Amino acid sequence: MIIMKQKPFDDLLAAMETDEKVFLAGCSECATACKVGGQEELDALRGRLTEAGKTVTGTCVFDTACRAGGVREGVKEHQAEIDAADSILVMACGTGVQSLGDRLDPKQVHPGTESLFVGEVEALGRYVEKCSVCNECVLEMTDGICPMTRCSKGLLNGPCGGYSADGKCEVDPEKDCAWILIYRRLKDRGHLDKVAGIQGPHDHSSHHHPRAYRWPKPERPKKKRPQEEPA
């Protein structure tokens, strides 16, 4: 999921300096799991913003704020409260902020979180990055450990000379060297031959920003549109 943290409250207030009335938007997915944009957090924010002199016109935890359909449903339900607000504070990832903002133009939206990375929730409050969504997955080669993401230098052909005897990366002794993890896993499984050949340079041509992906036409369902369908 998208790992997020809330921006400092004072920064939020500064961004909303000229707004008297705000609507609070959250998201039922990653933002809820990261404890930044669920109902609980929106209620707490409502309290603090009210204390700071703002009027909160309403709150809505959108059913997946990065899904056009989810935004439409939430907006329909809360149209009056949204109309009454000078701006919307969005407690969701950067995609959620924009998917709301693009649909509610010219209503001002304020981002309320820092989007950190696509990550795994090891435990509540402990998140790690394992994939940088690179469009050329090499996990088959490494038996499931991503060198693009988990090696500090994104090396594809084996380690640099920087790992310590306890398998940590020279760049950050807190972090495991991805290539030592890969080496040990492949060796244990008798799969070292999988990384014996040269893996060529990554092809960046197919995924420049902004990326987009559409299902090929014949595969697109006719009646029920897939939820992932881009607008």
Place this chain on the structure above:
Amino acid sequence: MSQLRDALAAGRFAVTGEIGPPKGTHVEPALEEAERHLRGRVLAVNVTELQTAVMRTGSLAMCRLLLERGIEPVYQVVCRDRNRLALQSDLLSAAVLGIENVLLITGDHVLMGDHPQAKPVFDLDSVHLIQAAAALEAGHDLAGNDLDGAPTFFKGCVAAPGSEPMEPQVLKLRKKVEAGAQFVQTQAVYDPERFEAFVEAAAGIDVPILVGIVVLKSAGMARYMNEKVPGVQVPDAITQRMADAPKEDRKKVAAEIAGDLIRAMRPMCQGAHLMTLGWDDVVPDILARAELA
């Protein structure tokens, strides 16, 4: 014309040196040191490129200046700061400036240096960079486009014999040589036994190895490396020799240690790469002690 290539091809024990460009335009001191202490004593001199990710004058310009003073350079090229367009372009630039020896390496992460805010590039890794140099020599670029005039390189790479576990280093070295690497300069080695184990593990890889000798300046430096530099272990006996040396004899003892290490490892490898960290004046003594002068 690479003397380094010729010496290795002829089976002569090859010694290379190393200098680092200054942070700024004041290049004369480093060049003069190289002229005074390295010229005529080593076959070629590496010029480090933004070593430890610290911004400095570039390796390429220094290499050309060395060449103009009759010193054969080894141009270090790192993957950290440039994408594949710039890397290939700089390799071609080196060739037109008369530079043939190149050392193709990944490079330290930007977080290790003085601009931790910089974007690390690593578009290619060291294996890819070697492939790129080999492709240019074959008359085309990495994308397969033809070149109007192809360069000739003597392509080097690095390995860290002291790394634990060692097998991943050997695995990667094999790929580098498969990609076209023609010589290896290793990280600092202070333990001949450990080096011998590495050489044995790499026995099936057909490439000359120049053992890396970093001049030990003090016992404190030895302790620092043991703690902080992965893959470098200074045996206690060597640290003790430095600790016992009176201050005024330190350079002498440092040269003896380096010379003894080279003598011990000479039968196992094809050359030595001397990294003096600014103490270029000890090079003649090292070579004398190693019976190479």
